[in-house]
Amino acid sequence: MTPKDAKIPEGPLAEKWSKYKANQKLVNPANKRRLDIIVVGTGLAGASAAASLAELGFNVLNFCIQDSPRRAHSIAAQGGINAAKNYPNDGDSVYRLFYDTIKGGDYRAREANVYRLAEVSNSIIDQCVAQGVPFARDYGGL
Secondary structure (H helix, E strand, O other): OOOOOOOOOOOOHHHHHHHHHHOOOOOOHHHHHHOEEEEEOOOHHHHHHHHHHHHOOOEEEEEOOOOOHHHOHHHHOOOOOOOOOOOOOOOOOHHHHHHHHHHHOOOOOOHHHHHHHHHHHHHHHHHHHHOOOOOOOOOOOO
């Protein structure tokens, strides 16, 4: 039986995704309109990805299983979203979010992927706010 290749980047945990991203081929700007990019899902991740790619000039096709994109699960989510936003006296950090996420997943998640998510969590929140996502600012949902 052939071994499976998980395609996990090599190197220290903190540098895996930065190194991987630096070695990827770029798309020539002249070819952007020649590519059709399919995004499956219209929740927070899918809609943000589709909007960002469209802003960069790609042709984006966005599909959802619901009868309307507004019925995605992200609209009804009650648990919120986590990020390593370090407010005064909060003590939050990328490592703390990484560890809490690994622990919450019963130590079964791929550490490199979780670390990368923790690294970009602030940027994800900032991008969503810039794109107009109406986050509730307190526990009452206001």
